[in-house]
Amino acid sequence: MIYSYYPGCTLKNKAKVLDKYARISAQALGFELEEIEEWQCCGAVYPQATDEIATKLASVRVLNSAKGKGQDLVTVCSACHHVIKRVNDDMRQNEDIRTRANNYLQLEEPYTGETQVFHYLELLRDKVGFDTLKEKVKNPLTGRKIGAYYGCMLLRPSSVIQFDDAENPTIIEDFIRALGAEAIIYPYRNECCGGYISLKEKELAGTMVDKIMDSATYKGAEEIITACPLCLYNLKKSGEANKLKVHYFTEILAEALGLKDE
């Protein structure tokens, strides 16, 4: 199966390992990620205002590109997924946004939200299947106590994102178990890490990171995985709490599949 792939800006630079291990793991699991040509940055935050159109156009172009190839669209970064999926929902549900975006883009055929958007983790759950993934594991992560950090963008608002139960998600824990590790469930796994606020107000982000790290440590996690480059940065750099190791989920995926460089 071939999917259109939108890596996003950070996966081309500071989060190269997130991208690299997503691609090589996909090959091992039997699907292919075909990077969209000339994609543009999604903007990293969803434009909530009713009168913002220009800030949604990069997402519409990506979605329309996947539509042109007759492929579903796959994202890995939480922020890219959040923005593109919500803009796609706007194009399906909101006639005003749909009309204004299409007037601007002047596509051969209007885009009306036809593309299906998947996060990579959803592919693992819904297309590959965690049972199949478990069978493909060559180096089970036995004995490791790993906490999933969902953050906010993968889950909310659940009415649009439809990724998992927003208050009690299980997808990343199921992923961890499929790789042979112990999934540590802790209360703050779906609370915000501070997001973009860490650029100007590191102290405020730090208080949030401390709560997350304290919560995970208290429950027995020895490491944390995430899908979001900004979450990874904040969890590593902000706050004073005992720091756990933080990895991208694709790193432990590749490790378990026997594909990771040492």
Add this chain to the structure above:
Amino acid sequence: MQKANTEQAQLVKEISNVDTRKCMKCGKCSASCPSYEEMDIRPHQFVSYVQNNKVNELMESTSLWKCLSCFACVERCPRDVKPARLIEAVRLMVIRQKGQNYLLPDEVPELLDEEVPQQLLASAFRKYSK
């Protein structure tokens, strides 16, 4: 001033597409907000300020720069009021004015370290500048 405030409140409602009359003041948005302690006007109060046409006060509020857009308030509101969209609308009304950007390019170099992800810069510029 009152007339201007009324017009501004209408603009907030148009930009946000939020019906503030749905709020039943349960406070769940503020209880869910990770920035609650840092805000001078809390999410549930924000809704009330718009409802009562007190937008000038909101435009001067530091809460505009504390909202994380984590959508906890949106997810957990039992009446689907979406306080985050109101904060977004007022924040936009501020930064769309000349000279009101909260982040300037000249400030960025001293805020960087080697690991700052592009996503952080992109999102901060989207939130703090027009």
